[in-house]
């Protein structure tokens with residue numbers, strides 16, 4: 387494709403179909419914070435993504451498994467995703483935050499440790515040893531451990547265990563890391579095949595490989611070709627292939643579309659492409675135009691709890707004094723439950739009074755805003771007016787800062 391106008395499709399899972407492009411809300415600990423799963427379905431979420439690292443530490447994958455898997459455990463009947471835990475063991479485990487990846491002043495190259503903190507995660511060629519952010523206990527993730535956890539969690543779409551790098555890692559380190567992630571991808575495929583064969587009665591899980599390579603074109607392309615061609619290599623994963631691909635790692639906003647473009651160039655047409663961790667409107671349009679199909683991000687709910695509201699005219703903070711007597715909805719053009727029944731003045735009051743209902747109402751609105759935006763993008767691709775929607779939507783969204 388690469389015609390810059392995006393593509394539409396359908397991902398089939400044992401728990402239903404996902405029409406793409408689609409935004410996948412994040413329920414890190416098997417809950418989209420403050421919102422009922424039923425409400426997430428009502429607001430149009432087609433799938434949810436939970437986090438293998440968090441569910442491994444609490445309550446433990448064995449408990450989720452006994453409950454009948456992630457969807458049954460959390461009363462979400464639709465499709466589910468889990469990420470591999472790779473990002474969290476290296477970010478939470480070490481106290482390193484992704485946002486700091488842009489902050490080159492505060493980190494030494496190749497040193498995954500936050501300033502003033504002990505080094506809490508160690509990567510070697512076999513896996514990662516890390517310290518729990520909950521109780522300080524020591525744990526180890528390897529590709530096989532991640533596959534075992536994700537099989538017990540039972541999500542429809544799971545991800546290969548990969549190494550998180552940052553933009554401050556040296557090129558030499560990125561190169562080594564891409565090779566390591568490739569070796570881990572082979573081990574993930576082999577273990578996934580073994581676990582799948584050992585439990586033939588369970589719903590089939592799709593395994594996505596994760597493309598790393600940071601901001602380097604040659605590394606991104608080589609990493610992608612390597613993952614796509616893995617089944618042709620002589621070795622333990624011969625004959626195996628990934629069911630889809632995730633695009634991960636350090637992505638600078640200004641290079642997002644370019645990097646996705648390199649990766650998509652090397653990917654097969656007939657496999658889904660998931661972009662990990664984006665939800666800003668301009669990023670969503672750029673990613674769809676470059677050929678990505680699904681996206682997950684924790685931002686709509688995280689910022690909602692901090693009173694940041696998405697609207698057609700941009701993002702604003704509802705705690706501002708100007709909203710005290712504003713009896714209009716959060717976004718007059720929104721069709722969500724919150725906007726149909728509640729006012730800015732009421733939600734402003736809830737935040738000022740520190741009432742937890744503020745989180746619920748704002749999360750419903752923000753999740754609906756992003757889900758609906760991506761739904762409209764999907765419709766526009768079908769109708770042939772993606773470019774018009776992009777120009778109109780972003781022109782308005784970024785026209786003023788309120």
Ligand SMILES: [Zn+2]
Pocket residue numbers: 716717720721722723724725726750751752754
């Ligand atoms: Zn709304």
